[in-house]
Amino acid sequence: MLDQAQKLNKGIPTPVLLMLLPALLLSLVFFVIPMVHVALTSILTPESAGQTRKWTLAAYWVVIQDDFYWEVIGRTLHIGILTTLASVVFGYPAALFLYFSRSRWRQVFLFILISPLFVSVIVRAYGWVILLSPNGAINALLPEEFKLRIFQTNTAIVVGLVHIYIPFMVLSLNTALSRVKRIWLLAAANLGASPLRIFKDILLPLSLPGLMSGCVIVFSIAMTAFTIPILLGGAKNKTMAYLIYQEQLLLANWQQGAALAVLLLLATLSVVFILGRVGNSRNADLGIR
Amino acid sequence: MNANYAFWTLMRRLYGLAFCVYMLLPLVIVLIVSFSADSFVQFPPESYGMRWYLSAMRNANFVGSFLFSFKIACAIAVVAGVLGLLSALALTRYAFRGRDAVIGLLTVPLALPHIVLAIALLQLFTIFAVPTSPYALFIGHLLITVPYVLRLTLTSLRGMDPQLERASQSLGATSWQTTRYVVLPNIAPGLLAGVVFSFLISFDEVTISLFTGLPGNTTLPAEIFHIASQGSDPIVTAVSGIMILLSAALVLLAEKTVGVLKMIANET
Numbered sequence: 375m376l377d378q379a380q381k382l383n384k385g386i387p388t389p390v391l392l393m394l395l396p397a398l399l400l401s402l403v404f405f406v407i408p409m410v411h412v413a414l415t416s417i418l419t420p421e422s423a424g425q426t427r428k429w430t431l432a433a434y435w436v437v438i439q440d441d442f443y444w445e446v447i448g449r450t451l452h453i454g455i456l457t458t459l460a461s462v463v464f465g466y467p468a469a470l471f472l473y474f475s476r477s478r479w480r481q482v483f484l485f486i487l488i489s490p491l492f493v494s495v496i497v498r499a500y501g502w503v504i505l506l507s508p509n510g511a512i513n514a515l516l517p518e519e520f521k522l523r524i525f526q527t528n529t530a531i532v533v534g535l536v537h538i539y540i541p542f543m544v545l546s547l548n549t550a551l552s553r554v555k556r557i558w559l560l561a562a563a564n565l566g567a568s569p570l571r572i573f574k575d576i577l578l579p580l581s582l583p584g585l586m587s588g589c590v591i592v593f594s595i596a597m598t599a600f601t602i603p604i605l606l607g608g609a610k611n612k613t614m615a616y617l618i619y620q621e622q623l624l625l626a627n628w629q630q631g632a633a634l635a636v637l638l639l640l641a642t643l644s645v646v647f648i649l650g651r652v653g654n655s656r657n658a659d660l661g662i663r
Numbered sequence: 664m665n666a667n668y669a670f671w672t673l674m675r676r677l678y679g680l681a682f683c684v685y686m687l688l689p690l691v692i693v694l695i696v697s698f699s700a701d702s703f704v705q706f707p708p709e710s711y712g713m714r715w716y717l718s719a720m721r722n723a724n725f726v727g728s729f730l731f732s733f734k735i736a737c738a739i740a741v742v743a744g745v746l747g748l749l750s751a752l753a754l755t756r757y758a759f760r761g762r763d764a765v766i767g768l769l770t771v772p773l774a775l776p777h778i779v780l781a782i783a784l785l786q787l788f789t790i791f792a793v794p795t796s797p798y799a800l801f802i803g804h805l806l807i808t809v810p811y812v813l814r815l816t817l818t819s820l821r822g823m824d825p826q827l828e829r830a831s832q833s834l835g836a837t838s839w840q841t842t843r844y845v846v847l848p849n850i851a852p853g854l855l856a857g858v859v860f861s862f863l864i865s866f867d868e869v870t871i872s873l874f875t876g877l878p879g880n881t882t883l884p885a886e887i888f889h890i891a892s893q894g895s896d897p898i899v900t901a902v903s904g905i906m907i908l909l910s911a912a913l914v915l916l917a918e919k920t921v922g923v924l925k926m927i928a929n930e931t
Contacts, residue, residue, distance in 0.1 A: 393753035394765065397746045397809060401768050404802045408783035415786060468682050471675065479679070486683045488924050492910045493690060494867035496884045497903040500891045501689025504696055504704060507895065511692050511706035537689065545928060598776030600870045604892055615778045615870075622782055623874065632786070635779045642776065 416632035433633035443617075447641070450614040453528055454597035454645070457535040461543040461592045462585065464536065469547035469584075470577070473554075487541050495538060499605040502534045506606065526608035534602040539595055543588040550584025551577065590649050594642045614638045690907055696897075697904030704895040715901035724886060725902055732866055732882040735797060739804045739865040744858040746805070747812025751850075752842065754813075755820045766817075770810040780806060781874035788875070796880040803871035808864050812857030815926070819853030820846075852921040859917045863910065 416434070418427045437443040468487065472480065490498060505511050506525045513521050524530045554577060562572050600615040607613070612620075614634060622631035692706070697715065699708030719725050750769060754762055772780060780803055788799040827849065831841040847854075872882040883902070890899050917923040 387757060390753040390757050390759070393749040397750040397769055397813075398765070400746065400802070400805060400809070401772075404784065404787075405772055405780075405806055406768075408787040409779075411787055411790075412779070412783045464682070467678055471679055471682075483679060483683065484924060484928055486686050488927055489911070489914055490686055490690060491927075492863050492867075492914045493907055494869065494884050494887075494910075496867075496869045496887050496891065497693060497906050498689050500887065500895070500899065500903050501693045503891065504692050504706065504895055504900070505689060509705070510895075511696075514706045537685065540686075548928060594774070594776075598778055600778050600873075601888065605888075615776070618778055618782060619874075622785065628786060631782055635782050638776060639779050 412632045413636055415628055416636050418629070420629055433629045434637070436630065437633065437637065446612050446614060446617055447637075449528065449611065450597055450638075451641070451645075453531055453535070453603070453613060454593050456528070456532045457539065457596035458589050458593045460532060460536045461540045462589065465540050465543035465588070466547060466585075468540075468544045469551055469581075472544070472548050473551045473577075487544055490537070491541055495601050496605075498538060499534055499602050502530070502537070502602075503605055506530050506533070525606070526611065528607065528611060530606040531603050531611065531613075534606045535596045535599055538599075538602065539592045542591045542595075546588035546591065547581055547584045550581040554580045586649060586652070590646050593649065594646050597642050597645075598638060614641075693900060693903045694907060697900045699897065699900075701897065704897055704900060715897045716904070719898050719901040719905065722898065725883070725898070727879065728881055728883045728886040731797075731880060732884070735801060735804065735882065736862045736866040738801065739808055740858045740862040743805055743808040743812050743861040744854065746809050747816055747857055747861075748854055750809075751813050751816035751820055752846070755817065766813070769813055772806040773810040777803075777807070777868070777870040778874075781871040784871070785874050794877065794880075795875040796877040800872055800875040800882070803875060804865040804868060807868070807871070808861035811860045811864065812854065815853040815857040815860070816850055819850035823849050853926070855921050856917065856923050856926050859913065859921075859923065863913065867906075867910075 417429055417431060419425075419430050419432075421427060468483075471483065475483070503510070503525075506522065507513075508521075508523070508525055510525070516522065524533070558576060559572055562576055563569075567575070598615055599613075600619065603611065603613045604616055604619075607616075615638070618631055618634045618638065621627045621634060696704055696706060696708060698711050698713070699705070700710040700712035700714040701708050750765075754766060784799040784803050785795055788795045793799070823846070827845055828841055831845045832838075836844070866882075867884060868882070869884045869888055872885040873888055876882060876885045883906070887899055887902060887906075890896050914923065
C-alpha cells in the first residue's frame, strides 16, 4: 500500500531527495563542475591581468604539430594494448583453472590472485624496481651472460602493469565462465568434441562478454596509469600521464595540462567504445546478450 | 592416454605455480629486503635486522604522512560509508524516473582516470584559493570510494527478501524501525565490505594524493613515490614492508568477518 502510493506520486518523495542530496551535491560540485572546468581551461587563453580570455585551440595545435607528442601518444597506446593482450594470454588459463579446479588449492589461488589488490600500487611498483633494476634481485641470481636489461623500458612497464591489472581480467572472465554449466561441456565431450573444440565452440564464445569487459577495464586503466610507468619506465619512456604531471605540476602550464588530460580521456573512451561495440555485436550474433 | 593426462596435469600445476610466484614475487621481495640491515638495497641481503624499520619509525616525514594517511582513510571510510548507504537506501526504496541516471552519475568517477580527476580538482581548488590538501585530496578520495560502498550496498539490498520489510511494516514498525532493525542487519556485510574497501583505497591511493598533496600534508604513498622515483632506498623498503603487513592484517580481518574475497570474486 505504502509502496504503491509513493510509486503513483510522480515527483521524488522528500525523504528520498534528502538522502540522495549529499552524494548528488558531491558529484555535481566536485565532479561535474571540475570536469567541465578542465575542458574549458584547455580551450581558453590563460588568465592574465587586464586581458579577456579568448577561445583558442592552441594547446591542441601544439600536440598535433609536435612529433614528440605523437611518439608519447603512440607509446601510451602501445603499452595499453600490450598490457591488455598479455593479461588475456596469461589471465585466461588462470580463469580456466578457477573454473575447473575443485581442489583446496582453488581457494589458495583465489586468495593469491586477489590479495595483492589490497596492497598499494606504489609498494608493488617498488617491488618491481627492486626485482628488475640492473643490479636488482633477479639479476643477482642470474649468471653474467643472461642478465636482464629491461629496467626503464616499455617491457618493464608492461610487466608491472600486468601484475596490477591481471586480477581484474581473471575476475571478469571468472564471472562470465561461472555461468557456463559443466553439464554442457560433458554433453559436448560425450558427443565426441575434443577439448580444443569445447574451448573454441563453448567456453570461448560464452566467456566473450567477460573477456570484452576485462579488456575494457585493463586497457582503460593501463592507458592512464601513472605510478608504474614513472617508476619502471623512467624519464625516457614518458607516457601521456607523465606529460600531464609534467605540464601541470612541474611547468604549471594549466592549459596544456588540461588539453592533454582531455586528449587522454578521449583516446581511452574511444577505444573503450570500439571494444564495447565489438563485444556487443559479437554477442548479438551468438544470441547471448 | 594416461601419459597425456599426466602431462596436462603437470602443465596445469606448473602454470598455477608460476602464476602464484608472479603475483607474490614483488611483495615477498619487499618483505625480505625490508629486514635487511645493509646500508643499501641489495639482494640477497648480507645481514638482517630491524634497523630500517626503526629508522622509518624515527623519521618525522614518514610518521607524519602515515598519520595523515590514516586520518584521511578513517574519515573516508566513515563519510563514504554514510553517503553510500544513504544513497543506496534512497535508490532502492522508491522507483523514480532518472534513477539509473543517478546511479550512473554517482559511479562514473570510478571509470575515469585518477589523473584526470586529480588535475580537475587541483585546478578548481587552486582557483578558489582553497588549500588542496587535505580538502581536494579528501574530496578526490571520496569520489572514488562512494561508488564502491554504493555498489556493494545496492547488491546486498537487492539480494534481500522484500517480504522482510513488508512483514516488519505490517507488524507496526515505523519506517525508521524497519530500516534500523530489519534492513541494516541484513545489508551489514555488504556495507562493511564497502567501508573496508574505502579505507584501503584511500590509504593506498597514489595519483590523486600526489597531485593534491602539499609538503607536510601528504599521504604515505605519495611520500614513498617521491623517494622511490629516485631509485631504491632501504628506508622506503621498510615503510613498504609496514604497508604490506598492515594491508595483510586488514584483509585477513575483513575475510574472517565478512568474507571479502568471495564478495570480490562474485561467488556465493
